[in-house]
Structures are given as structure tokens and as C-alpha cells.
Amino acid sequence: MTPGLEVKFAGGTPTLTDGHVIEGYASLFGMTDQGGDAVRAGAFSAGLRRLADKGDRVRMLWQHDPARPIGVWDEVREDEKGLWVKGRLLPDVAQAREAAALIQAGAIDGLSIGYRTIRAERDQKGRRALVEVELWEVSLVTFPMLPEAKVGRKDSDDLREVAMLFSAAAEALRKE
Template sequence: MVPGLEVKFAGGAPVLTDGQMIEGYASLFGLTDQGGDAVAPGAFGASLARLAAKGDKVRMLWQHDPQKPIGVWDEISEDEKGLWVKGRLLPEVALAREAAALIQAGAIDGLSIGYRTIRAERDQKGRRVLAEVELWEVSLVTFPMLPEAKVGRKDSDDLREFAALFSAATEALRV
């Protein structure tokens, strides 16, 4: 097994190279997840500030299992699109090496957040909009609740426009 990895995209598929970094959007603002929730811009800010003040970190887990940490998130920030994460899978952890192999094969590319809702409100569409959350962890997952939350480069094609079109088409089919 390769001792380290870096996830990059070539022709839309993840490719692992030297290094051990992964990055992507763990949440995208304004998109409705499969549970009917959407995250508002700024929802993570207070939580990230509290963690930084305590010297604590958001955990990197495998499939939301608190007994299966697989790496560390070195950078987590909000930008105009959503919650951006960048971190390292730890090659010393067997499950992290397995995750690397699955990413390399294209079998897994989902990111998902684990959090506690602090403040939410309903919008005109009936969605619960998360205005503030306490972020606990970001996991690599097989099936993210928000399908657009994936491992990938920050400068990759903007999936937000495609996701909005897809969401609109889905809504139109429901009517």
C-alpha cells in the first residue's frame, strides 16, 4: 500500500498521488439534503471559533463511527460555497489505508458532517434551514446525506450550479 496519498481529480475521477491530503466540500450552502435540511451561510462560524478558542479540532471519522478516526482535518473554513475541509488520512491507521484504496478506485468519495443543531428555522419551501450548528466531525462516507458533498479540489468545476438545476428538476418532478 502507498504510505501516503493526495486526492486529485483527473477527468472527473479521483486519483491518488504522493502525499496524504484530501480536500473537498463537506457541506454546500442552500442545497437541500435527502433529509429536507439546508445549511445557511455562516452556520459553522461560531462552532469553528469555539473549537479554535479551546484548541480543539473537528474529527475525521470513517462513516460517522466515533470509534473509527482515520485522519485529521488541518483546515476547515466557510467560503461562499460552503464548508471547505482539507486534511490528512493517516497511513499508520489500517482503515485510513483502506479508505485511500477505496477513494483511488472511485468506490467512495462522499463527505458528511456530524453536528448538533443550535438554531434552525423553516423556509417557504418547508425546508429546515440550519442557521447555526455545533460541528463535531466530518466523515468520509459511502452515501452522503448531501450527494454534492464530495472529495475534490476547491477549484474544480462549480457543482453548485449543476446541483441547483438538479434540485429544481427534482422539485418539478414531485409536483
Template sequence: MVPGLEVKFAGGAPILSDGHVIEGYASLFGLTDQGGDAVMRGAFAASLAKLSAKGDKVRMLWQHDPAKPIGVWDEIREDEKGLWVKGRLLPDVIQAREAAALIQAGAIDGLSIGYRTIRAERDQKGRRALAEVELWEVSLVTFPMLPEAKVGRKEAEDLREMADLFAIAADALRND
């Protein structure tokens, strides 16, 4: 059984009632991404505080597509390393099940942020140091702008188990 994943049966077919937890760094402070931007420590603080005060959340999307939410971010925080996120892929969403299978297979592990720049400075080489951003969403992506931004590897075994449960559910549905 996958920890944190409850399986119920209805009409002989398993129904997954909770999402699978994923976590990792969506952004790492001071590293320059492929677009020439580097996020500075504290850049997310005001945005996260504003969202919290409004009772709103950062969205979890598939490949930055606003029409494809695939889960929820339950925890987002800055630490000494970067922007750490923890959330759940929702098994009732087809794309979330596909994302879980792709993560489990090692085909995808990127995280990427969607934001609006509030304050930034350019250096002599044209790179931007992002001092403050308005964070909108964190996506699971194939190719993150910051290659080091990834889903945590420690979840790989749990994702393998989740993929096995999805396969069992699919077989049960085909045999009904």
C-alpha cells in the same frame, strides 16, 4: 513518489511516515440535503471559532463511526460556496489505507458532516434552514446526505500513486 508522502525503510519494508492529503466540500450552502436540511452561509462560524479558541479540532471519521477515526482535518473554513476541508488520511490506520484505495478506485468520494443544530427555521414545505450548527466531525462516507459534498477530484492521481505504494508495502511484508 507521492507528493507529501515520505517513505522510509525499516527491516526492508517501507514505512509511510505521513498521511495523504484530501480536500473537498463537506457542506454546500443553500442546497437541500436528502433529509430536508439546507445549511446557510455562516452556520459554522461560531462553532469553528469556539473550537479554535479551545485548541480543539473537528474529527475525521469513517462513515460517522466515532470508534473509527481515520485522519485529521488540518484546515476547515467557510468560503462563499460552503464548508471546505483539507486533511490527511493516516497510513498507520488500516481503515485510512482502505479509504485511500476506495477513493482511488472511485468507489467512495462522499463527505458528510456530524453536528448539533443550534438555530434553524422551517419553511412551509417542512425543510430546515440551518442558521447555526455545532460541528463535531466530517466523515468520509459512501452515501452523503448532500450528494454534492465530495472529496476533490484533483487528488485522484495522487491517490492512485498512494495505493501503488501501499501495494508495494504489502508485497514487501508478505515476502519477509
């Protein structure tokens, strides 16, 4: 398994009979993505409230493809670090079974958000700060715009730990 990857299986066994439970951070506040955007704390809250008031939910897609839903997000919430999601890959969906196998093998672990910008501001360096967004979907992806957005990502300390492990491994290889 990938360091920092947490995959939980409903029923305690690695099958999709009850759904493959996944969780992690789909967005981390204040971190600039590869497109130059950073999400501010609170950016999702109004949109999530509006969805809940309508009885609607954020969709779980495969690679941002609206024709390929693969599961359901049972919990989507902001905390002090970012947008945390927890959901189930659906066992009756072939792409979900493939996604579960890829996650379990460590071949894929990215999460990415699909949204509409409601309000944004530019900072002193010209980067865009997303102040309010309407969240449509969170996808499992191969390459997330925010590389730190991962299935099983508990907090940014995990990233430091992984970086230290890679550095130690690289140093050990250089000595051989």
C-alpha cells in the same frame, strides 16, 4: 479516477508514508440534503471559532463511527460556497489505508457532516434551514446526505460538467 475527484498525495507520490491528503466540500450552502435540511452561509463560523478558542478540532471519521477515526482535518473553513475541508488520512491506521485505496479507485468519495443544531428556521416550503450548528466531525462516507458533498469537489460547476459528461455518454450509447 472519478470526474471532479481530486486526491493529493503528500510528497508527490501515491503512498501513505506521509499521509494521504484529501480535500473537498463537506457541505454546500443553500443546497437541500436528502433529509430536507439546507445549511445557511455562516452556520459553521461561531462553532468553528469556539473549537479554535478551546484548541480543539473537528474530527475525521470513517462512516460517522466515533470508534473509527482515520485522519485529521488540518483545515476546516467556510467560504462563499460552503464548508471546505482539507486533511490527511493517517498511514498508521488500517482503515485509513483502506479508505485511501477506495478513494483512489473511485469507489468512495462522499463527505458528510456530524453536528448538533444550535439554531434552525423553517422556510416557506417547510424545509429546515440550519442557521447555526456545532460541527463535531466530517466523515468519509459511501452515501452522503448531500450527494454533492464530495472529496475533491471544487465548486458546483463541477457537478454541471459531470452531468453534461454523463448526458453525452448516455446519448452516445443510445445511438449505438
